[in-house]
Amino acid sequence: MKKLLFVLLLAIVSGQSFASEVITVSRREIGKQQWPLTREEIMLSCDKDGGLFAINDSTLMQYPLNAIAQRRVESKQIQGQSITVIQADDKQHPGQKMDLTPLITRAQALCDA
Template sequence: KESWAFNREEVMLPCRPGNALYAINPSTLVQYPLNEVAEQQVKAGKTTAQPISVIQIDDPQHPGQKMSLAPFIERAQKLC
């Protein structure tokens, strides 16, 4: 729980074609890009998404920084 990075109780972590990684809020189905590939898909208009910063929380141990997304990116990559 101390490494949880989001202001939602749960997120889905799909891996899309091309290794595009997203976090999805299961209650709203809004998706948030987790890596550069996903961000490029959003910029290219291939999919719609909100910035990950919308649901990413501040790191209480490091003021001014957000919680690390690395553990979630790692888990999502295992689904590719």
């Protein structure tokens, strides 16, 4: 019984270490020219470990926005896939994707709050 209680307590504490703040941002907020995605809106989160994610609000798929988040996806701690799947092409620079800085900046602000 004590072992079960210990395991449950450990699971709760571990889950809290990855809790995060979440906001929703849209093309309208960021601006049509700077919006880097093919979706109209996306949720952004900053985990307590500094992992930044974009989250598709209809599928809840997570897309890493920094190296910390990418490592968590690669190590299978979190299910996710590359942001390039929903990243728009840059019309001013053929063959390149739009800059993700507006989203990364907003997600990072969650960490700093």
